[in-house]
Amino acid sequence: MMSPHACFAALPPEGAQAFLGAALRKAWHLKPIALVAALVAGPAGASDDMQTLIAEVRRLADRVETLEKNNKELEQSLATERLSEKDPELATRLKAVEFQTLSMQKQARQIEALEGISVGASLTGVAQRVNREGTAGGASRQSRANYRGDISVTLPGGSMGDIEGSIFTHVRFGQGDGLGLRPTYTSTANTTAFQVSGVSDADSSFAILAQAWYQLKVPLPRGGVPAQSKEHVHLTFGKIDSFVFFDQNIAADDESRKFLNNAFVHNPLLDSGGDTGADRYGFAPGAIVQYVNEHNKAGAWGLSLGAFGAGPGANFSGSLGKPYVIAQADTTWRFNQLPGNYRAYVWTNGQGAGYDGITRRHSGFGMSIDQKVSDWTTAFVRYGHHSSGRVRFDRALTVGAEIAGNAWGRGADSLGAAFGLLRTSSAYHRDSPTLDLDGDGLLDPRASGNERIAELYYRLRVNEHLELSPDFQLIQRPGGDGGAPSIKVAGVRAKVSF
Numbered sequence: 145m146m147s148p149h150a151c152f153a154a155l156p157p158e159g160a161q162a163f164l165g166a167a168l169r170k171a172w173h174l175k176p177i178a179l180v181a182a183l184v185a186g187p188a189g190a191s192d193d194m195q196t197l198i199a200e201v202r203r204l205a206d207r208v209e210t211l212e213k214n215n216k217e218l219e220q221s222l223a224t225e226r227l228s229e230k231d232p233e234l235a236t237r238l239k240a241v242e243f244q245t246l247s248m249q250k251q252a253r254q255i256e257a258l259e260g261i262s263v264g265a266s267l268t269g270v271a272q273r274v275n276r277e278g279t280a281g282g283a284s285r286q287s288r289a290n291y292r293g294d295i296s297v298t299l300p301g302g303s304m305g306d307i308e309g310s311i312f313t314h315v316r317f318g319q320g321d322g323l324g325l326r327p328t329y330t331s332t333a334n335t336t337a338f339q340v341s342g343v344s345d346a347d348s349s350f351a352i353l354a355q356a357w358y359q360l361k362v363p364l365p366r367g368g369v370p371a372q373s374k375e376h377v378h379l380t381f382g383k384i385d386s387f388v389f390f391d392q393n394i395a396a397d398d399e400s401r402k403f404l405n406n407a408f409v410h411n412p413l414l415d416s417g418g419d420t421g422a423d424r425y426g427f428a429p430g431a432i433v434q435y436v437n438e439h440n441k442a443g444a445w446g447l448s449l450g451a452f453g454a455g456p457g458a459n460f461s462g463s464l465g466k467p468y469v470i471a472q473a474d475t476t477w478r479f480n481q482l483p484g485n486y487r488a489y490v491w492t493n494g495q496g497a498g499y500d501g502i503t504r505r506h507s508g509f510g511m512s513i514d515q516k517v518s519d520w521t522t523a524f525v526r527y528g529h530h531s532s533g534r535v536r537f538d539r540a541l542t543v544g545a546e547i548a549g550n551a552w553g554r555g556a557d558s559l560g561a562a563f564g565l566l567r568t569s570s571a572y573h574r575d576s577p578t579l580d581l582d583g584d585g586l587l588d589p590r591a592s593g594n595e596r597i598a599e600l601y602y603r604l605r606v607n608e609h610l611e612l613s614p615d616f617q618l619i620q621r622p623g624g625d626g627g628a629p630s631i632k633v634a635g636v637r638a639k640v641s642f
Contacts, residue, residue, distance in 0.1 A: 260300035260310075266641035267293045268336050268400040272323055278619070278631030280324040280582075290320020292338040292400075294354075301358055306370040308361045314385075316425070317351035325631055327582045328622040329537045329566040329595045330407045331416040333633045335399035338425070354427055357382025374439045381431040386420055386452055389432055390472050390489060394514040395524035395546045396562065400639050402546065404615055405599050408562045411510050412540040413528035414491065416566075419506050419535075421454030421468040421493050428458040428468070445475035455495035455503065466494025466505075477515075484515030498534030499572055499581065506533030520548040524562075530569070537595065537624070539567035544599075556605035564597040568624035576624075591624030601637075613637040 273287040294316050301309025322337030340350040359380040363373035380389070387397070391411050396402055399409045406416050414420050422428040430452030438444045449471045456462020472489035488511045496506025510528040517523050523545045530538035544562025549555055568591045576591040601615040619631040 260298075262298045264296045264642070265294070266400060266639060267291065268637065268639045270322075270334055270336050270404070270635055270637045272334055272615075272633055272635030274323050274325060274333075275632045277629035278325055278622075278633065280326055286323055288320060288323050288334075290318065290322055290334065290337045290339070292316065292318035292336045293351075294400075296355075301360075304360075306363055308370075310359050310361070312355060312357050312359065312382075313353070314355035315351050316354040317349055319349045323633065325619075325633075326622055326628065327588075327625075328619055328631070329416060329624065330405055330412065330597060330619065331418075332406050333617050333619070333631075334404055334635070335406045335409050336404065336637070352425060353383070354425065355383055355385055355388075357384050374437065376436045376438075378432070378434040378436065380434070382429070383427055384430045384432070384450075384452065385427055386422065386430065386450060386468075386470065387415070387426075389434070389448060389450060390470050390487075391510070391512050391526075392485070392487065393512045393524050393526065394485065395522045395560075396514075396526070396542070396544060400637075401603060401611065401613075402558075402560055403544070403562055403599050403601065404635070404637065405562075405564075405597060405617055407540070407564050407566065407597050408542055408544065408599060411512065411526050411528045412537070412542070412564070412566055413508055413510065413530060413535075417528075417530075417535055417537065417540075418497055419468070419491065419493050419508065419533070420452070421458055421495055421497075422452070423459040428452040428454070429460065429464070430467075442478055443476060445473070448472045448474070454493050455497075457495075468493040468495075479515055479517070482516040482518070484513065487512045496533050496535075499536050499579070500534055500575065502534065504534060506535065507531045508533075517545075520550045522546050534571055535569055536572045536591070537566040538569035539565075541565045542597075554605075558603045560599075560601045560603070562597075562599050566595040566597070566624075568592055568594065572624070588623075589625050589627060593621055593624055593626055595622055595624055596620040609640055609642060611639045611641075613639075 269289065269291040271287070271289040273285060276285050279286045294314065296312065296314045299311040299313075301311045303309060316338060318336075318338035320337055321339050322332055322334040325333060340352060357380055359378055362377040362379070363370040364375035364377060365373075387410050391397075391414060396408050397410070399406075403409060406412070409415065415426075420426075420428070430450055432448060432450040434446060434448045436444070436446040450469070452458070452468045452470075453460075453464045454466065454468040457464040457467065468491065470489055470491040472487055474485065474487040477484050477486060488509070490507075490509045492505060492507040494505050495503050498504055508528060508530040510526065512524075512526045514522055514524045524543065526540070526542045528540040542562060542564035544560065547559045549557030549559070573590070573592050576588050579588050580586065581588055596619070598618045599615065600617075601613050603611055603613045605611050613636065615633075615635050615637060617631075617633040619633075622628050622631055
């Protein structure tokens with residue numbers, strides 16, 4: 145019987161090649177090295193083509209073995225996130241790409257989380273000096289300094305379909321009560337003065353949560369495309385400064401940048417006169433519903449109704465019954481193509497404080513107008529009128545203007561001037577000689593006529609964060625007393641904002 149090698153050698157060349165091909169196909173699933181060994185053990189008389197084929201198979205087997213080894217090393221390297229100097233170059237590159245991708249995803253998530261969040265912060269300082277005749281004691285000139293800080297944060301408040309919510313919070317802190325003036329109808333010549341009451345340590349500064357409210361913005365009509373809606377209803381509730389939503393005025397509503405005297409910052413009947421019934425810092429719990437129509441951008445209009453805690457209800461220490469309620473209608477008009485805002489409102493307060501110490505209902509109406517009269521000048525007027533209540537003054541008229549510095553090459557600066565009249569009420573004119581409102585143990589002089597107020601300031605913009613404002617105020621017939629000397633207050637204000 146012939147051996148396998150003898151049989152293979154006895155075949156003609158064509159038969160040998162056919163036999164070898166069949167053997168290779170049969171041995172396809174064998175290890176490459178074993179296959180090469182079998183071929184090497186073949187007949188010594190194999191052709192040159194056969195030797196070349198064997199060498200190619202051996203080279204392929206070596207390459208497969210190398211690839212398997214590299215693949216195993218790569219799998220082991222990628223099993224950990226840490227980079228190592230022993231890692232293959234490909235593993236290092238893959239890890240770097242993965243780290244960059246994860247970093248980009250993290251930044252995208254952070255940006256998405258911060259979207260809709262806005263933060264504002266400011267620090268305002270005021271130094272003032274009053275003439276000797278204008279002080280409470282009248283003994284000597286008085287000077288005072290104070291500072292106030294405000295931090296506000298607006299956050300997304302979630303959504304319900306096409307209804308968007310927002311959350312607003314406002315923290316206020318400061319030190320200094322400001323000047324002590326002789327009795328006047330204005331509550332203060334420095335509205336920025338802020339110090340937490342009841343604090344025995346005057347060296348400390350304390351903060352309060354001034355405002356915290358939630359607002360829903362409802363597009364109209366319902367079921368439409370929110371981005372194209374020209375009508376909205378705003379629902380707001382929480383602890384609120386009512387002047388954010390009522391009696392606004394572009395030229396005179398920010399004591400940190402514009403007029404300092406309280407009679408010009410808001411309607412004097414509501415603020416200085418106390419008809420808002422807010423807490424000692426000017427805030428109260430409340431709820432507001434607003435309707436805004438912007439179909440005509442040049443003539444947008446709106447209606448607002450608000451109810452706020454008054455008396456003990458303003459500081460959460462008593463009932464919310466008999467609240468302070470105010471309703472306002474506002475519109476935007478153009479005068480010679482220059483924009484202006486016109487607001488009219490009525491109010492009532494079931495817990496109004498009278499000058500006689502008796503709580504009764506106070507009611508009235510007013511208006512607040514700001515109108516650009518030129519490219520550089522915005523004029524304003526406010527009027528307040530009491531219809532019921534026992535108050536010291538029952539009519540208030542303030543007028544003024546803010547002039548931008550473009551005319552003298554300082555476009556970011558402003559010059560402001562205002563004048564006001566506060567009319568003594570007939571009831572207080574009658575009763576004033578029987579009262580001792582200043583607590584000095586002497587009956588007050590008879591009040592009559594108007595208290596007259598004037599203020600002038602210049603706001604100098606030093607840079608994008610700092611503003612300086614020299615300020616001068618004059619109060620004549622303070623408290624309606626025609627025999628009282630005039631009060632003169634000079635000061636400077638600095639504001640840093642971000």
